[in-house]
Amino acid sequence: MRSGNPSLTNNTFKSYAGSADAxxxxxxxxxxxxxxxxxxxxxxxxxxxxxxxxxxxxVSPYITIGVIGSLIVALVTIFVKRMAPVLSPIYAMxxxxxxxxxxxxxxxxFQGITFMAVSLTFSILxxxxxxxxxxxxxxxxxxxxxxxxxTLGVLLTYLLNLILGFFGIQVPFIHETGTLGIxxxxxxxxxxxxxxxxxxxxxxxxxxxxxxxxxxxxxxxGIMVTLVWLYLEILRLLYKVLANRN
Numbered sequence: 394m395r396s397g398n399p400s401l402t403n404n405t406f407k408s409y410a411g412s413a414d415a416x417x418x419x420x421x422x423x424x425x426x427x428x429x430x431x432x433x434x435x436x437x438x439x440x441x442x443x444x445x446x447x448x449x450x451x452v453s454p455y456i457t458i459g460v461i462g463s464l465i466v467a468l469v470t471i472f473v474k475r476m477a478p479v480l481s482p483i484y485a486m487x488x489x490x491x492x493x494x495x496x497x498x499x500x501x502x503f504q505g506i507t508f509m510a511v512s513l514t515f516s517i518l519x520x521x522x523x524x525x526x527x528x529x530x531x532x533x534x535x536x537x538x539x540x541x542x543x544t545l546g547v548l549l550t551y552l553l554n555l556i557l558g559f560f561g562i563q564v565p566f567i568h569e570t571g572t573l574g575i576x577x578x579x580x581x582x583x584x585x586x587x588x589x590x591x592x593x594x595x596x597x598x599x600x601x602x603x604x605x606x607x608x609x610x611x612x613x614x615g616i617m618v619t620l621v622w623l624y625l626e627i628l629r630l631l632y633k634v635l636a637n638r639n
């Protein structure tokens with residue numbers, strides 16, 4: 394049993410089970426609070442690059458710093474979970490640089506696309522949370538494996554596209570705005586959304602197992618990893634749809 398989210402693998406919380414006192418254990422509400430805090434950090438950082446772009450500044454350096462920096466911080470956080478209370482806000486700020494810059498670039502081409510992407514992202518988040526809590530989605534062993542395999546496939550495809558890009562070659566349909574390109578983006582958005590369900594499940598398990606309090610930050614960090622991915626994929630999908638219409 395595993396999550397497609399690399400930060401929330403099968404043993405993420407099991408190794409911490411019962412290791413904390415009752416007064417110092419992870420809770421779902423605590424994780425939710427930390428998630429909102431990280432969202433605030435992302436928004437603040439995103440507003441910075443957004444305003445810089447529309448002020449006529451080149452935001453490419455900020456986006457590059459955000460991409461590389463967030464990747465490094467994420468890897469350190471995954472391997473040194475005790476650092477999550479410190480590194481998670483840093484990760485959120487770095488991702489905010491990317492989100493703000495990328496969103497501004499898309500917004501300059503299609504006015505209102507950012508608002509649509511944000512609205513859809515949080516609608517999916519809340520909708521899946523309600524469906525998960527209602528029990529309509531059963532997080533089974535096969536469900537976990539299926540989502541993990543699909544997520545790995547997407548990540549490997551992006552990695553291949555990155556490598557081939559150095560030779561002027563692109564994987565078909567990833568960036569295309571035609572019908573097949575739109576379908577590919579819809580599938581990727583669907584896979585990203587399913588990862589949220591697995592994140593909910595693993596955070597709930599962590600609270601049940603009595604993981605230490607700092608794991609609330611780690612759980613919030615895991616949600617942010619998926620949420621940022623989902624938002625960027627929705628933004629890409631909307632761009633393809635709008636570009637296809639024109």
